Amino acid sequence: MKEQITDKALxxxxxxxxxxxxEMLINKHKNKVFTTILMIVNDRYIAEDLFQETFIKVIKTFKSGKYNEEGKFLPWVVRIARNLxxxxxxxxxRMPKVTSQDGEDIFRTFEISERNREQEYIRDQRDETIREIINMLPDEQKQVLVLRHYGDLSFKEIAALxxxxxxxxxxxxxxALNNMRKIISEKSISLQ
Amino acid sequence: MVNTSTLNKLIQLSYSELPESQHEELASQVSDSYELSETFAVIEELKTLLDGEMEAPNPTSVKIILEESQRSSALEMH
Incomplete structure (x- = not known):
C-alpha cells in the first residue's frame, strides 16, 4: 500500500x-484551499487569481526560510488565502467607479458577464443551490462554516483568527447549520 | 430538545475535535439516544451536502504556481 507522505516531509x-x-503538496490541498477562497469571494475568476497569489506567497515563505514547522500546513495556507x-x-x-457612456457601472457589467460564464462550469443544479444557501447565511456564520468545513481550521483556530x-x-x-437546514426545508431540497 | 451545549459538543464530535475521552463518551450517548442520534445524523447529512460543493482550481492555476516556483529556483542558483 502506498504510504501517504506528510506535509512536513514534502x-x-x-x-x-x-x-x-x-506539486504533491498543492494537489493534496488545492480543492480545500480553492473552495475556501471561492466561498469567500464568490467569483471563480477572482478565486483563481487569489489561489495563485496564495501559493506564490507560500513558495516565497518556504524559500525565505521563514516557514514555522510547528503549525499545520493547511490552516496556515487558508489564513494566507483569507487575508488576501x-x-x-x-x-x-478603493477602486474608482468607472461608468460607460450610458452611465452603467462597467465593473458591474463585467461581473454579470463573468457570472454568466461561471454558470457554464456548474453542472449540478443541486450543488449550485447549496452554494446559494451558503451565500445566504450571515457573514459571520458563513465565515465559520467555510473556515471549518473547507479550510480545515479547528474551532479554536477560527476563534483566534x-x-x-x-x-x-x-x-x-x-x-449556520440550523439556518442551512431551515432554508433546505423551505426550498424542499432532498438531503438524500 | 437537545440543549445548546450538547449541540456544540455534537458539532465538535462530528469534526473530531473532542478530547478522546469526551469523544468516546458522547459517541456512546449518541448511539443510546434516539434524539441525539437524529440530531447527529442531520449534522452529518449537512456536512455531506457541503462536501459536494468542493471545487477544484483550473489546472492552469496550478501550472502557473509550479512555473513560478521553478523560475524562482533558477534565479536562486544564479
Missing amino acids: IKQYIQGNEACL AIDHFRKAK TDVSINTALGRMRY
Missing part, C-alpha cells in the same frame, strides 16, 4: 530543492 524536501514535492481575500475586497472598495471565544465560533457554526 515541505522539507521542497525546500531542499525537490520541485515535485510542491480581505485585501482584495479592501482594494476593490476572528477574535472571538470558542463558544462564539461554535455558536455561529450551530446557527
Whole structure:
C-alpha cells in the first residue's frame, strides 16, 4: 500500500530543492484551499487569481526560510488565502467607479458577464443551490462554516483568527447549520 | 430538545475535535439516544451536502504556481 507522505516531509524536501514535492503538496490541498477562497469571494475568476497569489506567497515563505514547522500546513495556507481575500475586497472598495457612456457601472457589467460564464462550469443544479444557501447565511456564520468545513481550521483556530471565544465560533457554526437546514426545508431540497 | 451545549459538543464530535475521552463518551450517548442520534445524523447529512460543493482550481492555476516556483529556483542558483 502506498504510504501517504506528510506535509512536513514534502515541505522539507521542497525546500531542499525537490520541485515535485510542491506539486504533491498543492494537489493534496488545492480543492480545500480553492473552495475556501471561492466561498469567500464568490467569483471563480477572482478565486483563481487569489489561489495563485496564495501559493506564490507560500513558495516565497518556504524559500525565505521563514516557514514555522510547528503549525499545520493547511490552516496556515487558508489564513494566507483569507487575508488576501480581505485585501482584495479592501482594494476593490478603493477602486474608482468607472461608468460607460450610458452611465452603467462597467465593473458591474463585467461581473454579470463573468457570472454568466461561471454558470457554464456548474453542472449540478443541486450543488449550485447549496452554494446559494451558503451565500445566504450571515457573514459571520458563513465565515465559520467555510473556515471549518473547507479550510480545515479547528474551532479554536477560527476563534483566534476572528477574535472571538470558542463558544462564539461554535455558536455561529450551530446557527449556520440550523439556518442551512431551515432554508433546505423551505426550498424542499432532498438531503438524500 | 437537545440543549445548546450538547449541540456544540455534537458539532465538535462530528469534526473530531473532542478530547478522546469526551469523544468516546458522547459517541456512546449518541448511539443510546434516539434524539441525539437524529440530531447527529442531520449534522452529518449537512456536512455531506457541503462536501459536494468542493471545487477544484483550473489546472492552469496550478501550472502557473509550479512555473513560478521553478523560475524562482533558477534565479536562486544564479
